[in-house]
Every structure is written in structure tokens, then in C-alpha cells.
Amino acid sequence: MQWTINGQVREAEVDFRTSLLDLLREQFQLSGTKKGCNQGACGACTVLVDGERINACLALAVQYQGRTITTVEGLAENGTLHPVQAAFIEHDGFQCGYCTPGQLCSAVGMIGELERDHPSAVTADLAANGIEWNRDELRERMSGNLCRCGAYNGIADAIAAGLAKELGEELGEELDEELGEEIAR
């Protein structure tokens, strides 16, 4: 079996029962991706497959043969942290750090969804072009990633800042203003 993981073609022969999560951790020693609940409830195992976020614990490795997988180890480019990673440091987006790799991959996947104008459960007008971004959208879209330390405020701030950097200045100003107001309250 063969996968492209963080830009490298990797091969292994594994039992069909092996999850993508166990493949990454046990076969390829990519232990950045965490095993939290192992039943799709916590999001600690979130990775990107062809740019889309999934729960690696519910994925059978065999089903993802030939696909392009990005883990937290593959987010930085040429030694430079992804803007979302840098923002997590700047905004204290963690306490114990166990959920962080999943939060990071999930946030990067979410930014892709925003760029594709994908709606969420709190999007007011589904038929409209362009999503109106706010804190509710961010929290709803990240609800698949739990943090048992409860570092959610820092996580949301970090993702908003990373998002602003990724999606451009205009959006950044809108988000920052709104965040500023919320923090002031």
C-alpha cells in the first residue's frame, strides 16, 4: 500500500484493520497526530486528505491508499510555521497541547472551506454568495475539536488571527474589530 504523506511517498503493508491514525503513528512514527477518543468524538486525530480535514481514527488506512495526506508535521514550509501555527503561539492557543495538532489541521482545513464558500449550520443565508465571517461561524466550524483544558478563547483568537493572515487584510480587519469588541466585553 502507498500514500503521499507530507510530500513524501510512503509505503507499508498493514492489516486491513489498521486505521489511518495508527498507520501514521505506529508505521511512520508521525506521532504529532494524537489519539484522543479513537471514536470520532474529539478531533485530536484530525489530518488533511487532499486538503480536506477528516478524523484519522475513523479512517481505514487501506481506504486512503494513493491519497495525499498532510499531518501537523507537514504544515510548516521550509522551516517557517504555517500562519495558524504562529498564531497559536502568539495567542496562547493551548494549555496541555494534546488537542493542538488536531486543532491546527482542522483550522487549516476550515480555511479551505471558507475559501470555497462552504456554508455552516449558523450561516444565515445559505443561498447568498460569500459567507459573512464572525466568531459564531468560527466556533461552529471548529466544534469537532474538543479541548479538555478549555483553552477555547485562546484557540478561537489564534484561529481568527491565522485566518485573517491567510485570507487577506480586508477580512482580517473585520475579524479583528469584532474580536476586539468581544474581548472588551
Next chain:
Amino acid sequence: MNAFDYQQVADSEQAIEQAVRSRRAKYLGGGTNLVDLMRETVERPQALIDVTRLSRDIDETAEGGLIIGAAVTNSALAGDARVRSRYPVLARAILSGASAQIRNMATVGGNLLQRTRCAYFYDVAARCNKREPGAGCDALEGFHRYHAILGTSPSCIATHPSDMAVALAALDARIHLRGPEGERQLAITELHREPGERPDLETELQPEELIVAVELPPLPMAARSNYRKVRDRASYAFALVSVASMVELDGETIQDVRLALGGVGTKPWRALRVEAALRGQPATEATIAAAVDAELTEARPLPGNAFKVELARRTLIAELSRRIADARNGGEA
């Protein structure tokens, strides 16, 4: 997890051939429910036939509806511009279910055939008639908050967990099936069974039969449809009560109405009694309240889920009132 064979197939014909040839095979979609159940040994297939290479297309039908391939992901369906503008109830139902990660994995066919999240079904140490026919039901004397009040039997009170299927029930979706005997279609409301004495028999699917597509008929009033989900936390939780609704007015008369309920039924629950009591009637608070009661008198609550009768009543009344107000304005939902 027990050992199994795995095979990916290119189309439904290959899938069925493979299923006929295999012993105790299961079709595998996104795996978000099946892999979890296999890990708990609730499901013990000897072979998995990966059907995620089946159609991922969403196409217009000659009648003006849409036909959705069984392997379309939940995310892709909810994000489709035609679904968002013509069937918002479906997009909203899907987006209110699970998490973004799971919606990216889960398929339309798999969503319809997912199993209940009843904790006693999941716990192989508990008694469950669905998992082991005749074993008894520990849910009846257990924690009922997430269990059904409609369509229950002395054998089973498990809810059907899908939000998407509730929207499809309201939309009168047609399920396209293919099996060794050829192709056929079922109305979505005929796909799932009430538990009766055989809660292990959950659908009308025959052995090796496969969902290949879901068809949405054209339905102009669906453009003003909505899905409202009431749950224990704001996101990423199963429904306590959910309502899919749409209304067509002719002046002040309810010309047509579609309603389906989630979180309260042993199957995606089309509220036909409410619909029948409303069709052709004046759009007044009194008619709405009486119509809603016509359905909920059928409820058989237990101590832990008796609150759902009132919650369903209020949610239905609130949603119907909103749909009627929207129809009066003739505008968007």
C-alpha cells in the same frame, strides 16, 4: 475488531457481484459509523466492499429535481448551490449533524444506513434486541433522554440518528436501489422500518442490495424550507428534537405542508397526521395547535424522555408559525 477482507469496487455492478460472492459482507462508505461499530465488535463483517468510488455526481432530473449519487459526501451535498437555494432544509439538516471532519468523510448512502447511537446497542455487555434478537432491552429501564417516543415497541426504543434523513423524509425523496435482482425505488418513508418485534431488521433492503442514488422531486415550496435542531449543546450533538418543515399558502389557507421529525422517532418521522390536519385549513394558531396534538397523542414516552412531547409540540408550533409567516411574505425563509 475482527479480521476482514477488503475490496474497492468501481461501480454498483461490481459491488453487487462482490457482495454475492462474499460471506457476511458489508458495503463501506465513509466508515464514520461502521468502523466505529466494528471496533466495538457490534458489527463483525467478514468482508468490506468499499463503495466510495460509486457516483459522486449531483445531476438535474428531467422533472426539475436532483439526483444525488450515493457516494456524494455530506459536505459536498450541503455545499451544492442548487441544494442550498432549492432545498435549504436538506443543507441545514446535514450541516447541523456531526462535525466538519465527519461530514467530509460520510456519504449519502452511508448516512441513510447508519445505526442508532443507543448506548445499550453500542455496549456489547448490555442486553439489546437490535444487536441480538430476543436478548431483551436494557434501554427500557435505563437512561431514556436520547430515546424515541414515536414508533417504539416493547422490544426497542432506539432513535434513528440521521438529520439528513429527516429532511429527505419531508422532501419525499426517492431511494434508488440496485441488487442482484435488478433496480427498484423506494420512497424514503418506506426505507426504514419501525422496530416492532424485530428491531434487528432496520430497513427494507434485501441481501446485497445497495443504495445507488437519492432523488429529490421538484418542490417549489422547499425553497422556503428549514431544519431546526434542539440539542443538549449548540453544536456536534444528536437531536433531542428536530423539525424539517415547509408550507405553501393559498391566501390564508394552508394549501400544502411537509413536516418531519428527528430525535423522537424510531425512524425518520414524517408527521403525516399533522400534515393531514392542516391541509386545506385556515392558517391559525388554533388549527396549528390541534394539528400538532393529533401527532403527539401517538407518543409513548418514558420517564426519561417525557419532556420530548412538550419540546416537540413547541418546536413544531414555532416552526410552523415561522413557515406560515414566511409564506405570507412570499419571500425567503
